Amino acid sequence: MDQNNLTPQPTPTIVQPAPVQPGSKALGVWALVLAILAILTSAIAPFAVPLAIIAIILAIISLAKRRPAKGMSIASIIIAGITMIVSPIVTMIFLSAFSGVAEKAQEVQSSQKSLDN
Numbered sequence: 001m002d003q004n005n006l007t008p009q010p011t012p013t014i015v016q017p018a019p020v021q022p023g024s025k026a027l028g029v030w031a032l033v034l035a036i037l038a039i040l041t042s043a044i045a046p047f048a049v050p051l052a053i054i055a056i057i058l059a060i061i062s063l064a065k066r067r068p069a070k071g072m073s074i075a076s077i078i079i080a081g082i083t084m085i086v087s088p089i090v091t092m093i094f095l096s097a098f099s100g101v102a103e104k105a106q107e108v109q110s111s112q113k114s115l116d117n
Contacts (some may be wrong), residue, residue, distance in 0.1 A: 027062035028069020031055045031076035038083040045091040052080035052087070 038051035059076040062069055 025041060025067060025069035025072065027058050027067055028072035031058035032072045032079075034058065035079035035083065039079055039086070039089040039093070042083050042087040043090050043094055045087045048083055048087040052083040055080040074089070 032055075034051050034055035038048045038055060040049065042048045055076050059073040059080070062073040067073070
């Protein structure tokens with residue numbers, strides 16, 4: 001074989017892995033879990049609003065410390081914010097519905113008493 005006809009081999013490209021971010025995803029995960037619990041309990045405002053506030057605080061801490069759970073932290077802030085807006089509205093709707101039911105029950109009870117007499 002003639003050495004002049006040899007083509008040079010391409011140099012292999014070495015791909016470096018992405019640097020691992022220090023810290024854990026625990027704050028982001030906890031923020032997301034609390035935000036989801038807050039929106040699930042949004043009919044009970046005394047429980048939902050404190051959960052949403054804690055979720056927002058944990059998410060902000062996670063973002064400030066540049067933890068790897070950035071997406072979860074942002075989702076937590078959005079879900080908790082929606083909960084803080086929706087929860088009082090849902091609570092008022094439930095309270096008005098229950099007061100309407102109570103009024104109707106009193107009317108039925110008074111009509112039953114008048115029929116008994």
